[in-house]
Amino acid sequence: MxxxxxxxxxxxxxxxxxxxxxxxxxxxxxxxxxxxxxxxxxxxxxxxxxxxxxxxxxxxxxxxxxxxxxxxxxxxxxxxxxxxxxxxxxxxxxxxxxxxxxxxxxxxxxxxxxxxxxxxxxxxxxxxxxxxxxxxxxxxxxxxxxxxxxxxxxxxxxxxxxxxxxxxxxxxxxxCVMAEGRCALSSYAAPGSPNLTGVCSPPDSVRFVESQGMTTARLGDFAIDRHAPGEPAGYPTLCKSRFVIDDKPAYLFEDPxxxxxxxxxxxxxxxxxxxxxxxxxxxxxxxxxxxxxxxxxxxxxxxxxxxxxxxxxxxxxxxxxxxxxxxxxxxxxx
Known part of the structure; x- marks a missing residue:
């Protein structure tokens, strides 16, 4: 065309x-x-x-x-x-x-x-x-x-x-940094994925826990990020989560x-x-x-x-x- x-x-x-x-x-x-x-x-x-x-x-x-x-x-x-x-x-x-x-x-x-x-x-x-x-x-x-x-x-x-x-x-x-229509990552930590049930990281599986001056984002049973007060943060999804790698916190796939x-x-x-x-x-x-x-x-x-x-x-x-x-x-x- x-x-x-x-x-x-x-x-x-x-x-x-x-x-x-x-x-x-x-x-x-x-x-x-x-x-x-x-x-x-x-x-x-x-x-x-x-x-x-x-x-x-x-x-x-x-x-x-x-x-x-x-x-x-x-x-x-x-x-x-x-x-x-x-x-x-x-x-x-x-x-x-x-x-x-x-x-x-x-x-x-x-x-x-x-x-x-x-x-x-x-x-x-x-x-x-x-x-x-x-x-x-x-x-x-x-x-x-x-x-x-x-x-x-x-x-x-x-x-x-x-x-x-x-x-x-x-x-x-x-x-979304994943191949569209091919991602089931959410379903490993929470019930459902966007291509099957229409929702990535469903809200009823997301929690934010305050502890020692930090906010921990949890998806299902997993802690997937931790933020200091005032630190920019995105909606908690596994593909944009932060984990400790070689003793340093880093985004595994992509930052928010x-x-x-x-x-x-x-x-x-x-x-x-x-x-x-x-x-x-x-x-x-x-x-x-x-x-x-x-x-x-x-x-x-x-x-x-x-x-x-x-x-x-x-x-x-x-x-x-x-x-x-x-x-x-x-x-x-x-």
């Missing part, structure tokens, strides 16, 4: 109806949300929508000129696929603009039962080659692919030139850090990216309002030939651990 001449589509998270409204009012072109069950990868208590709320959200979003995408992006359980099929039925009947899915069975069901339902391939499918993307497009009619967060801008460019679907790329929010690729919007558009995506359905309406407004202004500036740099400072205090990275886009995580 040739470089897009269209304006970049801004896709923002909506973990609740108030968050959805904040995203659209902040300048998002599209919002993505999930149903209140295990079919989506942000299955946290208090988040997501039921069927009636989804239908109302679709109507409101369309009235405002936006689009609503429904994430059905966990992997269905063997012998128990009914919940995922019902989610697809709910999506189609509610009039969503697209379903974001990863599971082959879910995609097959949606494509065969609801042939007019637009399908986007979730990042959870980790499709990062022309051959993989072509398979999903030809087999299930997928119209857009959300890229895994492991590709450089140069690799994204080569990929978009070789496929004939829309490409969506993450530009802001929490950064957030992706911010605002200064790469022009390069991503030249690479052929259609839409840019913000992560954070669990973060709340204040978060999405600020991020949507910042990226709306940056995208508008890009289209007008102005620099986007001034808007990046609007988000510095929202980053996990108060640190930002360009991720794999420059092949240097920090």
């Amino acid at each position: 040739a470089p897009s001449k269209r304006k970049l589509e801004l896709v923002c998270p909506a973990g609740s109806a108030p968050m959805l409204r904040a995203a659209i009012e902040g300048g998002a072109d599209s919002v993505y949300c999930g149903l209140r069950d295990e079919t989506n990868a942000r299955n946290f208590p208090g988040l997501n929508l039921d069927a009636a709320e989804l239908a109302a959200a679709v109507n409101w979003t369309h009235e405002k000129g936006g689009k609503l995408l429904l994430a059905i992006n966990t992997f269905a359980r063997a012998g128990d696929t009914g919940e995922w099929q019902r989610a697809v039925d709910c999506a189609a009947r509610s009039g969503v603009d697209a379903v974001i899915a990863a599971d082959l069975g879910v995609l097959a069901y949606a494509h065969s039962v609801w042939p007019d339902l637009r399908l986007h391939l979730s990042v959870q499918a980790a499709a990062g080659t022309p051959q993989a993307i072509a398979f999903y497009a030809e087999t299930f009619g997928v119209k857009r692919v959300v890229l895994p967060r492991v590709l450089s801008v140069e690799e994204v460019t080569r990929l978009t030139r070789a496929v004939d679907v829309e490409i969506e790329a993450f530009v802001y929010g929490g950064l 850090v957030s992706l911010n690729a605002m200064d790469m919007l022009a390069g991503l558009k030249r690479a052929g990216v259609t839409a840019v995506k913000v992560e954070g359905r669990q973060r709340g309406k204040a978060y999405v309002s600020r991020v949507a407004r910042a990226f709306r202004q940056a995208i508008d500036a890009l289209e007008a030939g102005r620099p986007t740099a001034p808007y990046a400072d609007m988000l510095a205090d929202l980053a996990e651990g108060r640190k930002e990275t360009s991720g794999a886009y420059r092949k240097s995580w920090r």
